[in-house]
Amino acid sequence: FPIDLDxxxxxxxxxxxxxxxxGGSAIACRPTISKEKLRRHGYNDFMYLNMRYHPHAPQVPGAPGLYFRPGKGRPRDWTENRVYRAFTRLSxxxxxxxxxxxxxxxxxLSIEEWRRNDMKTMRDVWSHKIxxxxxxRGTRCSIKLRSQLGREPTQEEYEEALDSDNKFLDVNPQEVSNAFLLGEEVFSVWTMRxxxxxxxxxxTI
Structure with a gap:
C-alpha cells in the first residue's frame, strides 16, 4: 500500500x-483498552509486533507482513476484515x-519452516513464553498429556485436564520447542495487508 507522508x-x-x-498493557500484542480511555479517544484497534516474535512483521509503513500465533484456530475475538493499527518494534x-x-x-507454519536457522530466535522466545x-497453559496441557499418554489426547481428555487447577508449569521450553519441531503443535500464520x-x-503521536 503506497504511503505518501511527510x-x-x-x-x-x-x-x-x-x-x-x-491505555492498555505496555507489553501485550493486542492490548485491551479500558472503557474510560476508549470513550476519551475512540481507538481500540492497536496491534504491536515485536520482531523477535514476528520476524516478518512490516518494517516500512505500508509494507505487507506476517503475524504468528500458536495454535490452529482463530482467536475468539477475531472477525473478518477487522482493521488493526499496527506498530512494529524496530529496536x-x-x-x-x-x-x-x-x-x-x-x-x-510447516515443520520445515519452523526448523529453519533464521527462525531460531522466534523458536526460543515463543518456547520460553509458552x-x-x-x-x-493450553499448549502446555496438550504437551503434558501427550507425554503421559504416549499418544494424542482426545478432546474430552484435553478439556478435562484443562478444567483442572494444574498450570502445567513443569513443561519446559525445550519440550515446547520439540512439540513444534515434531509438528505436534503448530503456529498459525496470518497475512498482513x-x-x-x-x-x-x-x-497526534
Whole structure:
C-alpha cells in the first residue's frame, strides 16, 4: 500500500507513551483498552509486533507482513476484515506505526519452516513464553498429556485436564520447542495487508 507522508510525521514512539496516552498493557500484542480511555479517544484497534516474535512483521509503513500465533484456530475475538493499527518494534523500546492492516488467515507454519536457522530466535522466545505464561497453559496441557499418554489426547481428555487447577508449569521450553519441531503443535500464520494509514492520528503521536 503506497504511503505518501511527510517524513517528519514518521515519529517513533515507546510503549509506555502509548499505554499512558491510549491505555492498555505496555507489553501485550493486542492490548485491551479500558472503557474510560476508549470513550476519551475512540481507538481500540492497536496491534504491536515485536520482531523477535514476528520476524516478518512490516518494517516500512505500508509494507505487507506476517503475524504468528500458536495454535490452529482463530482467536475468539477475531472477525473478518477487522482493521488493526499496527506498530512494529524496530529496536529496544523503539516502535514505528506501519499503518492500518487487515489480517488474513493462512496456512500454518510447516515443520520445515519452523526448523529453519533464521527462525531460531522466534523458536526460543515463543518456547520460553509458552512455558511460563497464563496464555500458554493450553499448549502446555496438550504437551503434558501427550507425554503421559504416549499418544494424542482426545478432546474430552484435553478439556478435562484443562478444567483442572494444574498450570502445567513443569513443561519446559525445550519440550515446547520439540512439540513444534515434531509438528505436534503448530503456529498459525496470518497475512498482513495494509489498507490505509490515518495521517491525522499519526500527527497526534
Amino acid at each position: 517524513i517528519t510525521t514518521l515519529n517513533t514512539i515507546t510503549r509506555d507513551f502509548m499505554s499512558d496516552r491510549y 529496544s523500546g523503539i516502535w514505528l506505526k506501519m499503518g492500518l492492516y487487515v489480517l488474513g488467515f493462512s496456512e500454518p 512455558s511460563k505464561t497464563v496464555w500458554g 495494509c489498507v490505509g494509514y490515518d495521517t491525522e492520528f499519526q500527527k
